[in-house]
Amino acid sequence: MFRAEWKTDYETGHQRIDFEHRIFLGLIIQIEAELMAEAPIETIGRRLTELYKYADFHFYSEESIMIELSFPEYELHRKLHIALLEDLRRFMLSMSIDLIRQADLIRFLVDWFAHHTTREDIKIANLVRSRG
Template identity: 55%
Template sequence: MVRAVWKASYEIGHPRIDGEHRIFLDLILQIERDLTEGRPFERVQRHLIELYKYADFHFFSEESLMVEVDYPDLIPHRRTHQLLLEDLASYTRSLSVASLRDRDLVGFLIEWFAFHTAGDDLRLASYVRQERTSS
């Protein structure tokens, strides 16, 4: 039951960031496969840790782009990244073997991912495009 698919609405128009977003989604799909195939809890946990570490890298990558283009909303965007990481860490720490059956982990991850890409990243993309055309 694959609910997570790449959507054009996830694209922000920056090749590197869009590529990183695709990796994000691929990691979520891996977790979904783990759950669907009844893989051991430890494997799901390991993939969740990988997702967290990748998110941390990706957010740093985005913030580097913001510094390069002198993005005026860097500080609030960085704070959003911090809150997203805290939210992901808190949610995944609360998981256990039993709760994997009771919670919609993949639904949470897709919503978490979509929130990240749909709002602040689209504003960043618009700013980057504007900067490129005015340069």
């Protein structure tokens, strides 16, 4: 099975963003553990909803930080957040919760998290570092 785990590549250098990213990935790891333990379908569905709601909160929080930093790509990044939430929503709706393929679900969630964190959020880290 694919294993979700924290990597230093996910660190942005901004304490609050990194803290929230760890919680975010922690939810993915929890979903993975519940799948492996064959938790009830209702539990998995509820956890996915929790992940969606946390993602919405985290993106809003991150956008507030970008505004405070006068992040030059704020609007583009905000649109990426909207698209990511839509991807997650569509993924959740497209699967029959009782037919979840464990590896596919975890791979989607980790790729979804990791891709954005390492390609887009790193830009925030670069701005933070450049300002000392």
